[in-house]
Amino acid sequence: MAEILSHIKLNMDEGLLKKLCDYQETFWLNPDYGKNSLSTSEVNKETVFRANRLLERFAPYLETVFPETKVSKGIIESPIQEIQNIKEYLSIPGRVLIKRDDLMPVSGSIKSRGGIYEVLVFAEKLAAQNGFNPDTDDYRDLAQDRFKKIFGQWKIEVASTGNLGLSVGLMASTLGFKARVHMSHDATQWKINKLRQNGVEVVIYNDNFSNSVTMARAASEKDDHSYFVDDEGSKILFAGYATAGERVKQQISDLGIEVSKEKPLVVYLPAGVGGSPSGVAFGLKIQFGDSVLPIFVEPTHMPSVLLGMASGLNHDISVYDVGIDGKTAADGLAVGRPSLIAGKYMRNKLFGIATVSDEHMFAFQGMLKKLENIEAEPSAVVGIRGLLASQKIKTIPSQATHMIWSTGGSMVPRATMDQYERNALNYFARWQA
Template sequence: MSSPTLFERSSPPPAQAVEEIKMLKIRSNRFRTGETSPLFTTQVAEKTREFHSQIQGYEPTPLTSLPALAKELGVRAIYVKDESHRFGLNAFKVLGGSYALGRLLAKKLDLDISEIDLQTVSQKFERPMVFTTATAGNHGTGVAWAARAMGQKAVVYMPKDSPQSAVERIRGLGADCIVTDVNYDDTVRLANKTAEENGWELVQDTAWDGYEEIPTWISQGYMTMAGEAADQLAELDGAHPTHIMLQAGVGAMAGGVLGYLADAYGPENFTSVISEPRAADCLYQSVSSENGEMTAVEGDLTSIMAGLACGEPNPITWPILRDCGDHFISAEDNIAATGMRILGNPLKGDPAITGGESGALNIGLLYAMKSKAEYAELAQKAGLNEESVVLIFNTEGDTNPERYRKIVWEGALPL
């Protein structure tokens, strides 16, 4: 999948260039140019949203205001885009997977994506196409759901130690699900090899040399979520966010959403914060490299944030993250666990939100930076103050119910 010419390997950054306080590391991006991407624009997003809007059950997910928390943390407003409501699947990933499958079917039939009728497209094939992917859970769920909705077949591979609840959820959508004995990145390689051997279509949300088209479609599919949020913000108070906080694994979602919002608002008009789990902080390591080169993180990549536990950046979205990302943060699991508890147990007047491990990372991060003295300098560095309007994406709900209860009910991983 990757080669020595594509990725550098992680090495310690210069000590004077990084700030580290306990559970957080933050690096300001010296490679930022403000250049936007033609792959991720409001015009492209119109096409993805038109496609999603024809899917039965589509409706924009809620954008939830947390005024009491905003007052407590000393910012003007906090808005959370709550993807736990997306198509009843408890996560946002179906946006990317469904759009990629739609584009693949359209390409196979020599049609424009706008000509694909999801209700009848399966009738145009003698036998179903087989789509395969590697996943930590949510992406595979989205691919399985989309394949079933379009009358096709899905085979999903998951890395070792994947929760049984995720396996059962994917199988419940009619897909085959195989748990491997290797980490996420090696599971991607296995899925790719199996697809090549069987003539299946790989639908993966990261890219490498010779495999760029489908990952691009997946990231473009995520722009529907960003477009909805922008419209909802305009309806609420007409203001655009001053801070956009995005969590990242390979960077497929973060890049697509950041690209859209940079095109919609202008990258000079907001500050972006890209956060990752400490065990798999490949984007943080990339922006810490000498020349801003993509840098892989190796090992087991163990984190409660399974959806973000990816060690190799996506080369499709790395350019927009490098060019428009302001600050990159590497965070311990305790930060995400705290975010889950905050969302699920809100201050009086704020609604409760069910945020999973990956989805809650940035609420935990915002809370730590604005409420703990030891992180005050990091908040200042990111420009968080009483005028800040913060947009956060809760990308998943309780997709691992057992672990959710251990963290939110039993207080696992305290800050």
């Protein structure tokens, strides 16, 4: 602990640290943004290209087992729509879009791409070891009992605050794997219920997310037939998230939107452990280069990626180390220690990070419902805070296109969503006043 505090004192801006510890909303401009191009043999353009092709190979299977994907022919992706009312209400120049990952098929969140992809990578490997030829065989055959018996010999495990657990658990159980999701004490009850209803074992730890991951990883390592999806450091998971870039580029083109350095695409991504927004940002950078400006948004009580990147300690520091309490209603973002790879891969690719109070998060949820009739989880709307903060950044051109990334909400039970919205509309009314 003494080493961490000493490092912070020498390497982190004192004023920024005070704002974080006082739970003040702030915006951090990444001083390393754009300095050098990222070069890594672990995840690169070719890695992400292969990830997209694997998902295309599995599309016939996914269309078979998840009828809701028939309209997209088995491709799991979400729509983009304009939110003109919010643009006008907030007086934002340029176009304002929302990426509706709350409508993602199968598990209804940004985690769908990465979680489903990693399970499919492992399933394809096992199938190939047992007579399946990926080059010639029909992927719909993987729904047959003979493959379910093979998959059933293995357990797929993951630690999650909720949405990653849903994507991994639902995909694994559909293929025939045993599935176990390890969750921290702040996990939402309806997500726990949803998993158990689909035959997924759920283990609850009376601890924070970071410690829950450590315990879950240790439990998996004791089982020779357990495969652990590691939200803190999986390169496969990261590549799955990055597949969003290729799809978004096509969607932006279909909308007739020009993206250039003079007219950049500014994207606002909610961040918890940082893996999924980092993967998405990485994929967008592959497609748009310097013409996309990724911005993360975190709760004021859980600014883990900001603290990690601004201090240079990345995964080696937790918000709890500096006295931040980690208390937030944004369950999907309730992660005190950032990913092992988020800071490393985003060092020169992340434009900045904004923080948002829970009160404003609820107000933005009410704003989205009131003005656009869009329902989302509280943590999925924090991108609006990034949108507002970016208007004060002089280096962002007025001709920019802005895209809020909504990360979850369609699977929330109706009674829970009604309760969310009553609360959110009250906060929005106060915010307007």
